[in-house]
Amino acid sequence: MDPNPIGFQHHDHSHCVADAVAAADRSCREAGLQLTPVRKRALEILLEEHRALGAYDVLARLAEDGFGSQPPVAYRALDFLTKHGFVHKIEKLNAFIACAHPGELHTPAFLICTTCQAVAEAETDPSHSLLANIAETTGFRISRAVLEAEGTCPNCLASEKR
Amino acid sequence: MDPNPIGFQHHDHSHCVADAVAAADRSCREAGLQLTPVRKRALEILLEEHRALGAYDVLARLAEDGFGSQPPVAYRALDFLTKHGFVHKIEKLNAFIACAHPGELHTPAFLICTTCQAVAEAETDPSHSLLANIAETTGFRISRAVLEAEGTCPNCLASEKR
DNA sequence: CCCGAGACGTAATAACATAACATGCACCAG
DNA sequence: CTGGTGCATGTTATGTTATTACGTCTCGGG
Numbered sequence A, B: 001m002d003p004n005p006i007g008f009q010h011h012d013h014s015h016c017v018a019d020a021v022a023a024a025d026r027s028c029r030e031a032g033l034q035l036t037p038v039r040k041r042a043l044e045i046l047l048e049e050h051r052a053l054g055a056y057d058v059l060a061r062l063a064e065d066g067f068g069s070q071p072p073v074a075y076r077a078l079d080f081l082t083k084h085g086f087v088h089k090i091e092k093l094n095a096f097i098a099c100a101h102p103g104e105l106h107t108p109a110f111l112i113c114t115t116c117q118a119v120a121e122a123e124t125d126p127s128h129s130l131l132a133n134i135a136e137t138t139g140f141r142i143s144r145a146v147l148e149a150e151g152t153c154p155n156c157l158a159s160e161k162r
Numbered sequence C: 001c002c003c004g005a006g007a008c009g010t011a012a013t014a015a016c017a018t019a020a021c022a023t024g025c026a027c028c029a030g
Numbered sequence D: 001c002t003g004g005t006g007c008a009t010g011t012t013a014t015g016t017t018a019t020t021a022c023g024t025c026t027c028g029g030g
Helices: A016-033 A037-049 A054-064 A072-084 A131-139 A156-162 B018-033 B038-050 B055-064 B071-083 B132-140 B154-161
Strands: A085-092 A095-098 A110-112 A119-122 A139-151 B085-088 B095-098 B109-111 B119-122 B141-152
Touching: A016 B085, A037 A054, A037 A072, A037 A085, A037 A095, A054 A072, A054 A095, A072 A085, A072 A095, A085 A110, A110 B132, A119 B132, A131 A139, A131 B109, A131 B119, A131 B132, A131 B141, A139 A156, A139 B018, A139 B132, A156 B141, B018 B038, B038 B055, B038 B085, B038 B095, B055 B071, B071 B085, B071 B095, B085 B109, B132 B141, B141 B154
Parallel strands: A110 A139, B109 B141
Antiparallel strands: A085 A095, A110 A119, A139 B141, B085 B095, B109 B119
């Protein structure tokens, strides 16, 4: 099955890996961050796969490429990428996915198809964000939010009907 | 430190454990579900603690009370309670917490204080739910949603200022 | 030149979760 | 009453995810 993972539309991403890495490179340079070889490679792996990968999946690929083979190698690279917004962690899956909208500061929302495993990253509107409202009324100061929904994507819904 | 975990207000919950268990009991009876001793005890434990507990924490308490001491004992009880809405899992913490609004069908949102570890369960308004909107525009059918925010609760914010 | 910060490597372990299989018990059809 | 079915529980073993701790290297500043 084709997980068809960008949003839920097909697309050709022959160039988008290189573009995204270049953008990350630039962004890190500007921010004084080190996009080291492991970190860059980890990002590439997630971009190439274009779906949510477990830390150990990433680790295996890194090890193949001559990097260390112990968990901290992957976790540290993923921590860096996550912390700086190039990658998101899907808590529900304990998995990581390259950010579909890097550069912009955002609170991503994920739609996880339980049929085909595709994960779409949706943009949220911060102005009438549910959580922002809640925070306002309760006096809670949000630093990070997790918005994830499991369900069935349009493609799989269509297939079901057949 | 007092985790002060119901919402972020103190309250006396000397009776609420018994009440909540009784309500669960009734609800199960109506629905033809078995609230067996392990399940009931697991629910009590979460209600008594009134904060998010890991499965192994619950397991340890169950074992003390003479139930099995192997992980599936806790996971099965928690699965049952979660499935039927008496307990929620906080994905971000890999932990479980008794539902603060049982009986009503709802999509809970959690506010997790990173300072005092308190977790508040907020009610969401399904009508202008962020995710529902996204689902509508993309044609995705949501079955379960996770809404969690990490940050600082009002009490800890107040303490910080001192 | 030396030092401190940060990045990477490895070993060991902790924390979280499930698979697979056996037993006991309630219920019901024959 | 007997045998079967479904469900809950228990155990063993294992799988998966994540972190701690510590050593080494490199680079830039003093």
